[in-house]
Amino acid sequence: MPFLLDTASAIKKRFGFQDQSISESVPCTPDLLKSVSRDHHLASTQPVVATPASRRFSDWDEDGHGGATGSEVAAPRHAQSFEFSEDPSFWKDHNVQVIIRLRPLSSSEISVQGHGKCVRQETCQTITWTGHLESRFTFDLVADETVSQEKMFKVAGLPMVDNCMGGYNSCMFAYGQTGSGKTHTMLGDIEGGTRRHSVNCGITPRVFEYLFSRIQKEKEARKEEKIKFACKCSFLEIYNEQILDLLDPSSTNLQIREDVKKGIYVENLKEIEVASARDMLQQLIQGAANRKVAATNMNRASSRSHSVFTCIIESKWESQGVTHHRFARLNLVDLAGSERQKSSGAEGERLKEATNINKSLSTLGLVIMNLVSLSNGKSLHVPYRDSKLTFLLQDSLGGNSKTIIIANISPSLCCSLETLSTLKFAQRAKFIKNNAIINEDASGDVIVMRMQIQQLKKEVSRLHSLVNGGAESLDNDTSSLSFLGSPGQFKWEGLHGSSSPLMSEKRMSQKKDYEVALIGAFRREKDKDIGLKALQAENQAAMQLAKQREDEIKSLKMILRFREAGVKRLEAVAAGKISAETHLLKEKEEHLKEIEVLRTQVDRSQEVTRFATENLRLKEEIRRLKSFCEEGEREMMNEQIMVLQNKLLEALDWKLMHESDSLAIQKTSLNMDTEVHDDLPISIQEQKSPRQSSINEENEFLRIQAIQNQAEIDLLHKQLEFCFEEKDRLERAINERTEQLELPLSTDGSVVNANDQMELKTMVDAIAAASQREAEAHEKAITLYTENNELQLKLETFD
Numbered sequence: 001m002p003f004l005l006d007t008a009s010a011i012k013k014r015f016g017f018q019d020q021s022i023s024e025s026v027p028c029t030p031d032l033l034k035s036v037s038r039d040h041h042l043a044s045t046q047p048v049v050a051t052p053a054s055r056r057f058s059d060w061d062e063d064g065h066g067g068a069t070g071s072e073v074a075a076p077r078h079a080q081s082f083e084f085s086e087d088p089s090f091w092k093d094h095n096v097q098v099i100i101r102l103r104p105l106s107s108s109e110i111s112v113q114g115h116g117k118c119v120r121q122e123t124c125q126t127i128t129w130t131g132h133l134e135s136r137f138t139f140d141l142v143a144d145e146t147v148s149q150e151k152m153f154k155v156a157g158l159p160m161v162d163n164c165m166g167g168y169n170s171c172m173f174a175y176g177q178t179g180s181g182k183t184h185t186m187l188g189d190i191e192g193g194t195r196r197h198s199v200n201c202g203i204t205p206r207v208f209e210y211l212f213s214r215i216q217k218e219k220e221a222r223k224e225e226k227i228k229f230a231c232k233c234s235f236l237e238i239y240n241e242q243i244l245d246l247l248d249p250s251s252t253n254l255q256i257r258e259d260v261k262k263g264i265y266v267e268n269l270k271e272i273e274v275a276s277a278r279d280m281l282q283q284l285i286q287g288a289a290n291r292k293v294a295a296t297n298m299n300r301a302s303s304r305s306h307s308v309f310t311c312i313i314e315s316k317w318e319s320q321g322v323t324h325h326r327f328a329r330l331n332l333v334d335l336a337g338s339e340r341q342k343s344s345g346a347e348g349e350r351l352k353e354a355t356n357i358n359k360s361l362s363t364l365g366l367v368i369m370n371l372v373s374l375s376n377g378k379s380l381h382v383p384y385r386d387s388k389l390t391f392l393l394q395d396s397l398g399g400n401s402k403t404i405i406i407a408n409i410s411p412s413l414c415c416s417l418e419t420l421s422t423l424k425f426a427q428r429a430k431f432i433k434n435n436a437i438i439n440e441d442a443s444g445d446v447i448v449m450r451m452q453i454q455q456l457k458k459e460v461s462r463l464h465s466l467v468n469g470g471a472e473s474l475d476n477d478t479s480s481l482s483f484l485g486s487p488g489q490f491k492w493e494g495l496h497g498s499s500s501p502l503m504s505e506k507r508m509s510q511k512k513d514y515e516v517a518l519i520g521a522f523r524r525e526k527d528k529d530i531g532l533k534a535l536q537a538e539n540q541a542a543m544q545l546a547k548q549r550e551d552e553i554k555s556l557k558m559i560l561r562f563r564e565a566g567v568k569r570l571e572a573v574a575a576g577k578i579s580a581e582t583h584l585l586k587e588k589e590e591h592l593k594e595i596e597v598l599r600t601q602v603d604r605s606q607e608v609t610r611f612a613t614e615n616l617r618l619k620e621e622i623r624r625l626k627s628f629c630e631e632g633e634r635e636m637m638n639e640q641i642m643v644l645q646n647k648l649l650e651a652l653d654w655k656l657m658h659e660s661d662s663l664a665i666q667k668t669s670l671n672m673d674t675e676v677h678d679d680l681p682i683s684i685q686e687q688k689s690p691r692q693s694s695i696n697e698e699n700e701f702l703r704i705q706a707i708q709n710q711a712e713i714d715l716l717h718k719q720l721e722f723c724f725e726e727k728d729r730l731e732r733a734i735n736e737r738t739e740q741l742e743l744p745l746s747t748d749g750s751v752v753n754a755n756d757q758m759e760l761k762t763m764v765d766a767i768a769a770a771s772q773r774e775a776e777a778h779e780k781a782i783t784l785y786t787e788n789n790e791l792q793l794k795l796e797t798f799d
């Protein structure tokens with residue numbers, strides 16, 4: 001990769017470092033080789049001074065991975081070394097740490113400005129800018145030129161890994177002008193990823209080593225808890241406000257998304273699962289190489305872009321029947337050079353690039369400024385979304401993260417202003433207040449309950465679909481859970497999975513119980529719904545019925561009143577008190593009133609259909625009555641009455657005739673008896689006389705009765721005549737009404753005039769009454785006829 005070597009060489013020359021070491025370090029990432037060559041150069045020009053280490057990192061040192069060789073750092077001549085030690089309790093109480101790292105003067109700087117410096121370190125925490133107006137700055141730590149890579153890792157990198165292992169999101173920024181040592185701090189030398197890292201290896205590879213050694217130790221120490229780890233990594237570059245996936249360079253211009261569960265993430269960014277530090281380092285090297293290629297292709301320096309390497313660490317273990325799930329995200333950010341990009345004279349892409357680099361860094365500055373204001377109680381909008389960088393790292397700045405900012409500065413006088421700018425930036429960043437929390441769901445029950453809720457929700461929707469006649473298959477128990485801020489969804493193997501101890505029979509039976517209870521509840525709910533609907537329908541029907549009954553009662557009362565009036569009128573007519581004409585006029589008047597009253601009710605009548613049926617029935621009745629008349633029954637009855645009448649008269653005549661004859665005979669026989677039997681005692685004669693007189697009396701009685709019967713028959717005859725007339729009149733009236741109304745059944749056959757129905761009904765009732773009277777008269781005539789017959793027989797007996 002000669003072009004990479006060329007680029008590295010050019011940078012080194014720019015800062016006065018020699019290239020000779022390049023040939024000494026064989027398979028190296030060119031970008032990272034800079035520090036090796038430079039250190040070699042520094043070592044050759046400056047005496048080596050041992051770095052005082054105030055605290056041993058026994059765990060890390062013992063395994064030998066992080067051990068310094070003692071040849072890596074060349075302390076500056078006459079430099080005063082300060083104790084540079086970490087405070088193990090720092091991260092317990094703080095979420096943001098700011099460290100200043102000075103790099104040694106480069107040969108070019110020395111050649112230009114000599115050994116003059118723009119800064120003077122006062123203590124391990126304070127540094128004074130010795131420029132035009134001296135300014136003193138205090139930080140959490142100030143690392144001078146003598147601080148080794150290993151030391152930097154132990155102070156900055158190691159606690160970050162510990163934080164992540166504890167479930168905290170963590171972030172490390174390297175800030176500073178170009179050539180100030182950001183990449184040296186973050187990456188340093190990387191020896192191809194296959195061998196143990198060199199003394200100049202930066203924080204990132206050491207972080208990988210330490211991370212996996214911690215994981216291994218955790219696994220060994222917590223075998224009983226069956227702790228499992230899953231690590232993933234991603235690597236991206238933000239250049240010109242565009243995101244490039246360094247692990248998949250074909251993915252360009254990726255978009256940042258925000259999700260309630262996942263938090264802020266880059267859509268479609270490749271996340272590669274890694275099982276070892278070497279795997280992760282290989283990804284880092286590959287990404288760095290891709291970054292170089294991209295920079296070269298675009299004819300730009302990588303210092304103009306920001307790079308973010310992210311490690312995602314997830315762990316799961318069991319403790320006392322509870323499953324714990326923890327995750328953390330570690331962002332390792334190498335920012336673009338903080339010096340102002342020169343936009344004057346730049347055109348096209350260069351101008352755009354300069355603008356965007358300035359934009360993202362100025363937004364970062366603004367975000368930090370506003371966060372500081374916020375921590376001072378002011379309410380300000382924090383413009384995270386104004387740049388890709390701040391949007392992506394939103395959590396790391398003022399959010400859920402433990403963040404460390406390493407501000408790299410050059411002590412050279414030639415970098416005085418940029419150094420001052422960096423110190424000011426770092427000073428502000430010191431006031432950022434983050435709110436880091438452990439990303440852990442320590443309650444397996446909660447997880448299970450969540451999953452049960454999901455299951456029950458599915459069950460609910462399935463039952464709903466069943467209730468609605470659908471059939472939805474929701475057999476798949478596999479579900480995924482995700483937690484707020486989680487880097488991704490945590491795959492859960494479902495209730496039938498075998499990985500969780502909570503997938504016990506107890507859980508299964510609980511689930512079944514819930515299902516049964518839920519199904520029961522649904523059934524009851526459905527039953528209640530049905531019952532309620534039935535009750536509502538019943539209630540409505542009852543109300544309708546009550547109303548109908550009310551209306552019917554009203555109608556019936558009215559009809560009754562009309563009937564009574566009609567009957568009275570008919571009686572009056574029969575008694576000859578009023579004329580039939582007056583009665584009809586009166587009745588017509590009454591009918592009109594009745595029609596008027598009923599008309600007001602018809603609109604709201606619920607029984608129109610019933611009336612229509614009734615109408616048909618009445619029509620049938622009318623037809624029957626008509627046929628009764630038309631088929632000659634009336635004449636027949638008249639005829640029968642006449643026959644009876646004649647027979648009765650004949651019987652009477654015959655009787656009277658025989659009575660006169662028998663009286664004459666009796667007289668004759670009496671005379672004879674007197675003449676022949678004068679000697680008969682008078683008593684016998686007297687005996688015959690009372691018998692004769694009783695017969696005479698009886699005959700007289702029968703005669704009178706016959707006359708009365710005749711009179712009665714005459715009367716009945718008259719009544720019958722009247723009934724027939726009345727019937728004819730009513731039939732005519734009905735026909736008229738029927739023609740008038742000819743009850744219009746609507747298209748659906750349901751709408752008829754209820755008033756007219758009532759009227760018709762009344763008429764039919766009147767007809768029925770007339771028919772009844774007619775029948776009664778008929779019956780009476782028959783009775784009389786029978787009586788006459790009996791009388792006749794008696795008379796014959798007497799005769």
Ligand SMILES: Nc1ncnc2c1ncn2[C@@H]1O[C@H](COP(=O)(O)OP(=O)(O)OP(=O)(O)O)[C@@H](O)[C@H]1O
Nearest residue numbers: 034035036038103178179180181182183184303337
């Ligand atoms: N603490 C240090 N000790 C020894 N050499 C250092 C140190 N810091 C930086 N250097 C050397 O300085 C040179 C520039 O450093 P580096 O490339 O890391 O700067 P940078 O800030 O990343 O620049 P850029 O923004 O252009 O990428 C490198 O050759 C590096 O090896």
